[in-house]
Amino acid sequence: MAHILAPGTTAPDFTLPVTPDQSLSLRDLRGQPVVLAFYPADWSPVCGDQMALYNEIHPEFQKYKAEVVGISVDGVWCHAAFAHDRHLHFPLLADFEPKGAVAKAYGVYREKEGVCERALFVIDEEGVIFWSYCSPIAVNPGADGILEALENLKEKRQNHGQLESSRRAG
Amino acid sequence: MANLKVPVALADHILGEKDAAVTLVEYGDYECPHCGHAHPIVNAVRKHFGEQLRFVFRNFPLTEIHPHAEAAAEAAEFAGAQGHFWEMHDGIFENQPRLNGRLLAELAAGLGLSSEDLTAALEGHEYLPRIKSDFLGGVRSGVNGTPTFFINGVRYDGAPEFEELVEAIDEQLSGGKIRRRRAG
Numbered sequence: 001m002a003h004i005l006a007p008g009t010t011a012p013d014f015t016l017p018v019t020p021d022q023s024l025s026l027r028d029l030r031g032q033p034v035v036l037a038f039y040p041a042d043w044s045p046v047c048g049d050q051m052a053l054y055n056e057i058h059p060e061f062q063k064y065k066a067e068v069v070g071i072s073v074d075g076v077w078c079h080a081a082f083a084h085d086r087h088l089h090f091p092l093l094a095d096f097e098p099k100g101a102v103a104k105a106y107g108v109y110r111e112k113e114g115v116c117e118r119a120l121f122v123i124d125e126e127g128v129i130f131w132s133y134c135s136p137i138a139v140n141p142g143a144d145g146i147l148e149a150l151e152n153l154k155e156k157r158q159n160h161g162q163l164e165s166s167r168r169a170g
Numbered sequence: 171m172a173n174l175k176v177p178v179a180l181a182d183h184i185l186g187e188k189d190a191a192v193t194l195v196e197y198g199d200y201e202c203p204h205c206g207h208a209h210p211i212v213n214a215v216r217k218h219f220g221e222q223l224r225f226v227f228r229n230f231p232l233t234e235i236h237p238h239a240e241a242a243a244e245a246a247e248f249a250g251a252q253g254h255f256w257e258m259h260d261g262i263f264e265n266q267p268r269l270n271g272r273l274l275a276e277l278a279a280g281l282g283l284s285s286e287d288l289t290a291a292l293e294g295h296e297y298l299p300r301i302k303s304d305f306l307g308g309v310r311s312g313v314n315g316t317p318t319f320f321i322n323g324v325r326y327d328g329a330p331e332f333e334e335l336v337e338a339i340d341e342q343l344s345g346g347k348i349r350r351r352r353a354g
Contacts, residue, residue, distance in 0.1 A: 046204065046315055055234050057309055087234045139327055142314035144172060 004107045004119055004134045011036075011123045012105040016093040017076045024069070024091060026127065033066040033130075033153055034123040035146055038108050038116035040137065042074045042082035042092075050118065050140045051088060057143050058089050064150040071095050071102060072116055108134060122149040125157075172312025172325035178226050183255050185216065186224030192322055192342045194223060194335075197230035197308040199316040200242035200262045201269055208317045208330045209263040215335050222343060227259060229304040230316050238269045240301065245274040247297035248288055254281045 005011070011034075015025040026034070039050050051070050054061070061068050068090040074082070079092040095102045095116065103109035108119035118135040131149035135141035178184065178193055186193075196212065198205040216225055229247075231239035242262050249258035261277040262269060271292075278288045291297060308318070312325050319326040319335070322342050328334040 049315065052232060052235055053315060056232055056305075060306070060309065140314035142172060142312040143309050144175075144312040147310065 004117075004132050005121070005129055007129050007131055009129045011121065011127050011129050012102075013127075014102045014105070016071070016095060016102060018091045018093055019080060020076050024093060026123075029067050029069075030127055031125050033064055033125060033150055034121075035061060035066050035068045035150075036071060036106075036121040036123065037068065037146075038071050038103055038106070038119040038121075040110075040113070040115040040118065041072055042078050046140075051082075051092070052086050053140070053143060054090070055086060055088050057147075060143075060147060061150070064154060066122075066150055069093055073100050073103070073114065110137070120146055122146060122153065124153055172314075174320045174323040174325075175311045176307035177323075178224075183227045183250060183259070184224060185226075185256065187221060188224070190224035191222045192219070192224070192339050193226060193320075194339065195226040195228060195320040195323075197228050197304070197311075197313045197316065197318045197320075199229075199231045199236055199239045200246070200266070201236035201239040202232065202316040203266070204315075204330065205317045206263055206266040209260075211330065211332050211335065214332055215339070218332075218336060219339060219343075223339065228308060229301045230308045230313055230318070231301065231305070232316060238271075240298070241271065241274060241292055242269060243301045244292050244295065244297045245278065245288060247300055248291040249278065249281060249283060251297070252283060254283065257281055 011026060013026045015023050018024045037050065037054060054068055058068065070090065070092040072092070073095050075096045076094045079094055083092055099114065100109040100116065103116040106119065106121065108117040110117055118137055118139070118141055120133045120141060121129055122131040124130045130153050133141060133145050174195060178195065194215070212225065216223055229243040231243050233240045246255060246258045246262060249255055258277055258281065261280070265273055275285050275288060279285055311320070317330055319330065321338055326338055328338055
């Protein structure tokens with residue numbers, strides 16, 4: 001069985017469709033933290049599903065200059081309708097063809113059901129996985145883990161910056 | 171396991187006694203149908219446990235999908251500032267299918283509250299900072315949709331139904347008894 005990629009691993013690059021005529025590559029987002037949120041499917045029948053929740057919290061993610069990206073195996077037209085209905089302010093990527101290839105590369109594909117796990121990754125400015133988490137499929141993981149990881153990443157950068165400047169000063 | 175990061179404080183909307191054995195915290199949205207469904211269930215659970223249970227309601231409006239949720243939360247806080255939080259809270263949930271500005275004004279009038287003051291509070295977003303603070307505390311605590319319940323500070327991931335909630339609270343109560351016996 002595949003395992004979710006662990007912190008310290010270079011995040012596998014990918015290019016996926018984000019709208020019917022646009023695509024997005026992970027490398028395009030270098031230089032800022034990236035939150036990759038894999039989820040099983042658009043249109044889950046609950047209020048405040050995972051994507052709607054991240055949408056509400058979007059301003060908090062922006063405080064960390066983090067780019068949030070949702071990924072499922074749904075196609076671009078499905079994503080477009082879902083994003084429109086829920087007024088989503090961040091892109092949804094279609095891991096549609098070959099189906100689940102990106103989820104497989106990250107170790108978060110459920111072969112039996114043919115969908116992504118509910119898995120979260122925070123990727124640092126250099127494209128290295130800083131934090132990852134796979135939630136039980138029925139449990140929406142919320143956003144506390146992501147925000148904590150972004151906070152820790154920011155602190156790490158600040159400490160590193162201080163170290164660099166003190167080195168330069170010395 | 172998600173834990174409540176913001177402890178229950180005096181400023182919270184609380185039903186029940188401070189020394190109750192179990193505290194049930196709900197993060198809810200007045201326009202969320204699942205919260206509307208949970209409202210009478212919470213009341214039944216409160217009745218079932220009586221003084222053993224303390225209930226706290228905090229705001230978690232999902233404004234992108236529920237256009238009236240924020241105004242409803244603001245109206246409840248407005249009523250709360252004048253000592254009528256729970257009446258407004260119940261009134262909104264009981265009339266959820268027709269939630270809009272008119273309903274909020276009607277409910278406020280029914281409580282003898284000034285409709286001009288309500289309009290001013292809603293337009294000036296007087297109570298929005300408190301609602302945002304509830305919301306962000308919820309996010310940090312792992313609220314993952316509405317309603318989200320915490321039982322003695324631990325997120326409850328079961329169904330928001332009477333029997334399931336009672337069972338989870340019973341577990342807390344029996345745990346407490348064992349601890350007390352040991353202490354004695």
